[in-house]
Amino acid sequence: MSHTEGGAESDKRMLRREFITVRNRLTTDDLREAATSLAERALGLPELARARTVAAYVSVGSEPGTLALLDTLLARGVRVLLPALLPDNDLDWGAYAGEGSLARVQHGGKMALFEPAGERLGPDAVTDADVVLLPGLAVDARGMRLGRGGGSYDRVLARLERAGAHPSLVVLLYDGEVVGHLPEEPHDRPVHAAVTPSGVRRFTA
Numbered sequence: 001m002s003h004t005e006g007g008a009e010s011d012k013r014m015l016r017r018e019f020i021t022v023r024n025r026l027t028t029d030d031l032r033e034a035a036t037s038l039a040e041r042a043l044g045l046p047e048l049a050r051a052r053t054v055a056a057y058v059s060v061g062s063e064p065g066t067l068a069l070l071d072t073l074l075a076r077g078v079r080v081l082l083p084a085l086l087p088d089n090d091l092d093w094g095a096y097a098g099e100g101s102l103a104r105v106q107h108g109g110k111m112a113l114f115e116p117a118g119e120r121l122g123p124d125a126v127t128d129a130d131v132v133l134l135p136g137l138a139v140d141a142r143g144m145r146l147g148r149g150g151g152s153y154d155r156v157l158a159r160l161e162r163a164g165a166h167p168s169l170v171v172l173l174y175d176g177e178v179v180g181h182l183p184e185e186p187h188d189r190p191v192h193a194a195v196t197p198s199g200v201r202r203f204t205a
């Protein structure tokens, strides 16, 4: 590993802690209001209005809330795919069919997640998506995303690239998480847009 890569890795670790600390100060009122605004902003995206299949995730804890957004997409007849974390941090996928189709799963010391309880479609199912909604902790002016450090979505992005799939890549964040510059490593790939409770920011690669 080169010095720059090692530097980027530890800089990312420090930044993750800082962004998580800020999120953990949000009150339940803050979370509820942000989730409502986020869903409105996201549903205003032309990419989502056209999408037939959307890969998303169920927010937990102080993450920007996604459940209202998932339910609206489902009600519109959109096929919503949700990830299930595999032991190697890769992601399998299953269809969302309402809150009753979710199972709460605890993966070791990580946050408890809500994953699809039904049929597993395999890691390549994400290549069907017209839009991929990604979790993150921050994004920079180039669209470079800071994730939780599992590399799960880095793998998703690499898999899409290998498959020649070009879905819209949209990260869901809070306003203060769109920043000037983040450290990046060679495997990082930019997203196309960030949706926050106050609006949409597009990135041109």
Ligand SMILES: Nc1nc2c(c(=O)[nH]1)N(C=O)[C@@H](CNc1ccc(C(=O)N[C@@H](CCC(=O)O)C(=O)O)cc1)CN2
Pocket (backbone or CB within 6 Å): 020, 057, 058, 059, 060, 063, 083, 084, 085, 091, 109, 110, 111, 113, 135, 136, 147, 148, 149, 150, 151, 152, 153
């Ligand atoms: N709601 C949600 N679902 C998701 C993700 C996510 O970020 N949010 N993922 C995104 O990839 C995948 C799961 N990967 C995860 C990776 C790390 C942690 C986690 O709890 N990390 C702790 C640190 C502990 C640790 O390093 O193990 C943390 O961030 O506080 C959770 C999920 C798929 N599903």
Ligand SMILES: Nc1ncnc2c1ncn2[C@@H]1O[C@H](COP(=O)(O)OP(=O)(O)OP(=O)(O)O)[C@@H](O)[C@H]1O
Pocket (backbone or CB within 6 Å): 012, 135, 136, 145, 146, 147, 148, 149, 150, 151, 152, 153, 154, 155, 158, 185, 187, 188
């Ligand atoms: N395509 C890939 N295949 C396997 N491992 C990968 C791939 N891309 C990245 N990784 C590994 O994943 C780990 C975490 O990477 P990184 O810190 O960039 O995660 P992140 O982008 O913050 O997390 P996530 O992608 O889950 O949101 C690194 O050790 C990296 O080597």
